[in-house]
Every structure is written in structure tokens, then in C-alpha cells.
Amino acid sequence: MKIIGTYLSPYVRKVLVVLDLKGLSYEIDPIIPFLGDERFAGLSPLRRIPVLIDGAVTLSDSSIICQYLEDRYPKPALYPVDLADRARARWLEEYADTRMGEVFIWQLFNQVAINPYVWGKKPDEAALAKTTTEEMPQVLDYLEAQVPQQGFLFGDLSIADISIAAFFRNAAFARFRVDTERWPLTAAFAGRVLGLEAFARLKPYEDRLMRTPIPKHRSVLTEMGAPLTSETYATVTPRRGIMRI
């Protein structure tokens, strides 16, 4: 099985955690989506990462991939058995992918990491202030009303826990810390889920990539023994070769 997409993406992280929990091994081509070549665009018409290649099946969109993995490799189950809970878990996954995607990635992470280190653009401080003082709190208020005091959202670990937690790694990359007085349940929940081995095993790669110029991502991952593909779908190099924050 092959995955195309960088360890720094919350959508890639979600799929890698699901693969790990299901005991499935994979190789990864850790590209930044903006730098994918035309073959990549052919596999992922919306230029989304990750892409999964499982034999003859090629899929993009992390939610579609995770549901496919659940259908094909059902153990352990990562979608609740109760149909109402299952629908609610999918909704929280959608909320994470869409709304946390907008705020944690396309606003926060984009301003402090992607804009400066991929495109060489300065952060927009006014936009960033609005994100951290208005948009992030709105998302955290919503989550605070959803997450449990202990354990996971639907008893056993599910796709909802994984999807939500994945975004908090990117918040940490952007040096955003959740106020534990204001959102105690959410802060504890994110810490609990990110502490799982399947997330913890990815952390050294993520931390290293955050300190490594993009053109060197492959070589440092090779040094670290990451399960890389031999081929890559990235061909261009970014304007500035670094994504350090």
C-alpha cells in the first residue's frame, strides 16, 4: 500500500494512524501538495493529500480513504456500531476536516508556516489575530461541548477522535497552545488521543520535517528510517527551500 502526502498534513496523519491501528504496512511519498506533478494531479483531481494506492484502487480524500480501509480491513473497527453514533462520528470527522481545516490549517498554519516558508510571503498579522482570538475560540467552544471528560467520544477509539486530534498537532507546530482553563476538556482530550502510540510513532518525523528545508524532506526521512517509496510525485522545488517556524 502506498500513501502520497507529507507527514505534516492532518489529513495524511489521520490515514497513517488508521493504517497503523489496523496493522497495515505502507510506503509513503511525503510530498507537499502544492509541489505535486501532473501525475499527482491525475490521481488527485482536487490536488488533495493523502492519496492511497492499494493495488488497483487509487483514492483521494482522507474520509473516503478511511471508510474504504474500514470496509476492506474491518478489524479493529474504527466506526461505532450503533448507527446514530456512527453517523455522529462521521459528522465530527466532517466538522474536523472542514471547519478545523479552514481555521487550523488554511488560516493559522498557513499564515505561520505555509505562507512564509513555502511561498516566501509574510504572515498577515491582522488575519492571524482574528484567527487566534475569534475563529479558534469558536471551534474550541464547539469541541468543548462535544468531547468527553474521560476516554473517547463513542466509547472505543473511533474515526472522530482521530480526525479531531490530528489537527491539534498542526496547532502545536504553529505554537498555538489550548488554554486549559478555558477549554479543559478539549485540551485533555487532544493530549489523550495524541498520546496514543499510533500518533506518537509519527511525531519524530513531524518534528524533524518542521525543522528541515522542503527539498531535504526525503533525505532526512531516509536517514531516520521512514518507510519511503522509491519514486516521488513531486518535481518542482519551492521558492524558498524551508518550512521552519
Place this chain on the structure above:
Amino acid sequence: MKIIGTYLSPYVRKVLVVLDLKGLSYEIDPIIPFLGDERFAGLSPLRRIPVLIDGAVTLSDSSIICQYLEDRYPKPALYPVDLADRARARWLEEYADTRMGEVFIWQLFNQVAINPYVWGKKPDEAALAKTTTEEMPQVLDYLEAQVPQQGFLFGDLSIADISIAAFFRNAAFARFRVDTERWPLTAAFAGRVLGLEAFARLKPYEDRLMRTPIPKHRSVLTEMGAPLTSETYATVTPRRGIMRI
């Protein structure tokens, strides 16, 4: 079962067609999402339509709703049995909801219908020209490579056919006609799917609403015998009371 959301939305249309095909009856509160009240925002945190209320289960997001309906009311099946086809059908649904949503709704339909008749803003002619000469053709090129010469995408009718076709009704509302010389398969496919009874039964309501000021939507639908809820989640009226094009 209750549905909240106007007949003019492709996302509402998708769910109503699924309900019809599964033989499930429903009542509808046909609101425009911009005009939903605070209770609506509570049910649909991203203010999306439709919302489904099925006993104790309340869901938003049309894809989550359709998958829930399939899980709870499996006959007739609207997701392919083969796991690769099923994943591919979900992908095409996602492509429709996301990319066709951007281009057919937030660009085309927004410019020619929502902006002028909900917000009283003039269409942006330059943006509209870009949509019809660049973005719509790109989507149609993609679809032309996916759809079959005859029948449906995966043999039996599936969620993929329904999701894609639903957007072509809004294209027609906006007087966009698919060039049958340039995209013959797509034009024929959309016509074939929209010709199904489950779509055809909705058409009189849609056509009438397109010629009716928004504050009168409920009363004309009552006259027509549509299955309306007694209560509504809309409280405000739009700046201009019309959505005629």
C-alpha cells in the same frame, strides 16, 4: 422524518431523492440557509442544509445523512457492493459536493440567483464569464471522462449518479446549458438521471420556487400540496423578497 432546507438546494435534492427511492416519507421545512434562525444554527453548526431529524437523530451534511439512511434503511442499496466501486462512488459524491458545489453553486448560481435575489447585489460579470468559460468546462471535462455511455456509473443507480445530477438542475435554473457537442456523454447522463421519477416529482416545486419571492415560498408550496412541516426554522426575511431569474 423531517428535512430542513429548500427544494432549490442540490444537497437537499440529493437527500430527498434518496428518501423517495427508499420509500421513506418526510415533512420538509423549505428554508434558505442564510435565513435560518439560532435553533437552526444549533442543529447545523456550519449552517448547512439539509438537516435530517429522524426521531432522536439529528444530522447535517448531505453525505453523512445519505450514508446514515443507507445504514438504517438498506433497501434498495444506493452504494455499490464492490468495495472499490463503493469508494469510487463516494469519491464522485465528494467531487460533486465540493467542486461542483464551488462552481455550480457558489460561482454560477450565486452570481445569477443568490446575489441579486437574496442580497440585492448585481452579478459580477467578469467573475461569471470566468466561471462559464473556464471553471464549468474544467468540471465538465472531468465528468465527461467518468460517466458511462448508457445507464449509470456503477451499474445500478447509486449515490454518485444522484449527487452529480442534482447540480445540473441548478445549472438549468441559472440558464446554463451543457454543450452537447463538446460534452455529449455528460449532457446525456445528466438528462437520464434527472429524468428519473424521484427527481421529476420534485421539479414542479423547484420550478415554482424559482419564480416565487422567498417570503412566499411556504405559501405556494402549501397550495401545491408539498409535505410541509407546521413549524419553521426561518425567522428573518431577505433584503429583497425575490429570487426570480
